[in-house]
Each structure stands twice: as C-alpha cells, then as structure tokens.
Amino acid sequence: MDGIEMLKTRRSIRTFAEKKVEDKIIKEIINCARLAPTANNVQPWIFVVVRNKELKNKIAQITGRNGSFISQADVCITIFCDDVKYYLEDGCAATENILLSARYYGLGSCWVAGDKKDYAQEVKKVLNVPENYKLISIIPLGYVEEKVLEQVQNITKKPIEEIMFIDKFDKR
Numbered sequence: 063m064d065g066i067e068m069l070k071t072r073r074s075i076r077t078f079a080e081k082k083v084e085d086k087i088i089k090e091i092i093n094c095a096r097l098a099p100t101a102n103n104v105q106p107w108i109f110v111v112v113r114n115k116e117l118k119n120k121i122a123q124i125t126g127r128n129g130s131f132i133s134q135a136d137v138c139i140t141i142f143c144d145d146v147k148y149y150l151e152d153g154c155a156a157t158e159n160i161l162l163s164a165r166y167y168g169l170g171s172c173w174v175a176g177d178k179k180d181y182a183q184e185v186k187k188v189l190n191v192p193e194n195y196k197l198i199s200i201i202p203l204g205y206v207e208e209k210v211l212e213q214v215q216n217i218t219k220k221p222i223e224e225i226m227f228i229d230k231f232d233k234r
C-alpha cells in the first residue's frame with residue numbers, strides 16, 4: 063500500500079476481528095509514533111501498550127460511551143505527554159502516526175479522546191503513569207473484517223471545494 067492510499071483509506075474502526083496482533087507490528091507502530099514532528103524536538107511522549115485483558119476492560123469501562131469498544135480490540139495504545147508547552151500538538155502528531163501506520167499494517171484503529179476528558183486521571187492511575195503526564199489519546203487496535211472496512215468507507219467527508227481557498231478566504 064502506498065502512502066497516499068494509506069492516508070485516504072484510514073477510517074475509525076470500532077469493531078475488531080478476534081485475531082492476535084504480532085508484537086513486532088506493535089513495535090513498528092510505536093517506532094512510527096516516536097518519529098512524529100514535535101516542537102523543539104522535545105519528544106514529550108510515552109506510549110503504554112495495553113495487552114492485558116482486564117486492563118483493557120477497565121479502560122473500556124472508565125471511558126464509557128467514548129471507548130466501550132476498547133475491550134474488543136487485541137491491543138490498546140495509550141499516549142501520554144509530559145506537561146510541556148506543546149504537549150497536545152506533539153501528542154496528536156504521534157497519535158496520527160499511529161493511526162496511519164496501523165492502516166499500513168492492515169489494522170483498524172480509532173482515536174478515543176483523552177485530553178479534556180474527565181476520565182483522563184483515572185486512566186492514568188490504572189496504568190501507573192506519573193502525575194506530570196497528560197493523557198492525549200487512547201487507540202484500540204486490531205485486525206478488521208473486510209465487510210467492516212467497506213462499511214466505514216461510506217462516511218461523509220466535506221468536499222474539497224467547500225474547504226480549500228487559494229490566497230485568501232472568500233465567501234461562496
């Protein structure tokens with residue numbers, strides 16, 4: 063799969079197949095995450111990869127409507143950043159790298175909100191992450207049935223004509 067196809071076909075996946083994701087793929091995905099752009103090259107992130115079933119269930123329960131499907135995924139990557147000036151931008155860049163590289167490796171994923179959520183503190187506590195870190199996002203990952211992949215491609219996206227401007231914004 064080339065880079066543009068990977069990018070254009072990534073969609074949020076909330077239903078996963080019961081198939082194990084190989085450790086070496088997870089490591090490659092984290093490798094892609096750590097190469098994301100980061101303001102002043104601070105790299106404030108840490109990635110806690112959750113494979114333990116009880117812990118995944120606990121996170122699914124804590125995140126409620128946002129992440130109830132996390133329990134179904136074989137792996138759940140949680141992204142935290144140290145509380146530096148650009149923690150959110152850096153953490154989001156790393157998050158996107160995870161979503162895209164997951165797609166490259168044939169995995170489905172979904173960005174589950176972290177920062178700004180009331181449950182962020184509790185997730186941090188459950189995973190034993192120190193106080194100075196902020197939860198950026200939670201990403202369940204897993205293989206996907208073909209029919210699920212087809213269904214999610216139908217999601218409506220704004221047309222380019224509505225959102226792209228040359229030189230200056232103009233009312234249309």
Ligand SMILES: Cc1cc2nc3c(=O)[nH]c(=O)nc-3n(C[C@H](O)[C@H](O)[C@H](O)COP(=O)(O)O)c2cc1C
Pocket residue numbers: 072073074075076127128129172173174175176214217
């Ligand atoms: C900052 C952010 C937070 C999100 N939080 C959640 C979430 O908590 N639960 C969820 O199911 N999806 C969440 N999403 C996924 C969006 O719902 C999804 O990206 C959007 O509907 C567009 O669909 P697509 O990813 O398939 O293109 C989040 C996405 C972003 C960027």
